[in-house]
Amino acid sequence: MSSTCPQASVMAFSVTTKCWVLLVALVYVSFFGFKFGNAHEDLPETGSVDGHDIPQTGAVDGDPAQIVAKALLCFNDKFIYSSCEESYRLNERGNINVPPEYTDQYCNGPCLEETHLVLTCIGNILSNFFFYNKATIQDVRETLQAGCSYTSERGDFNVAEHIEADENSANKAGKSILFGFMPMIIGCGLLI
Template sequence: MEICSKRILFASILLFLCISICYAEDGPAQEDPPEIVGKAMSCFDHVYECPPAHRLTPSGTLNVPYEQTDEYCNSGCYDGTQLVLTCIDQILTNFEFYNKATVEDIRKTIVQACSNTDKRGDFNVMERVTASGSTGKTEAKNIGGVIMMFLFLAGLLLPV
């Protein structure tokens, strides 16, 4: 009887840890996911001084030709895009554009594209997505939960 109670205690502790880790990573849902995404998408409706062709799109692209870099960086385009990114980030911190870029990937792109470096005028977001490895964040975050679940199941199957 003592062995059985140790096994139950061990399994209970592992289950508690699993729930705690998974809950801490994802947090409780406050709103429906479609509502949250809808609010984040409404950030693109902000009106700012920038030709529509050069505005950030939900696909995560910035269509700014090299020869119009100065116009983009020194006008309302740069600031307006930063406001859109801040709006998105405040609503959904792990927002991913259709091209898998994150808010941080877009920020890096426009900062580098407006800098006085060899990246000036390079608004290719996909270069920063690949370089930053932003697509691996979610996978790495869930490994702890998977390990804990494995330990929980092992605790039920292994003799104590």
């Protein structure tokens, strides 16, 4: 028979407050310290038809000027923008000039769909594309969603205003980061 010391096993399995704090901090960092679900599958694909490059199908041999030029071709592609009146189209400056009285026709007609096709075309070529007004593809998509929604923002297609709203919410993101670091700082203080 082997004799076991009850005190030794209790001491081996006892967990101090510092160990609990360390455990909680490690679990916190492991769950909230990484971005889950972000696939990196938005790389451009190469393609051409009859020796002619099609804008929405791929990248150009890595020359930045050619890549941007190819992305800009999406705005003038006759296969993408075919039915939407030119004055209501998204342009290179990142503007969508839709008067409030035309909102229903824009949102329920071909313009909205064709604008999304242009954004997809640009994104397939250059995923981090910036318009001249510093809007991203996502900024324009959010503006379209808000402008066509049935909220107080319906009919407001001003991309610049949506960018400002996003910049103002950046302060809130900074605060949440600060609150994320607080448990780690407290944990370090308890461990020392």
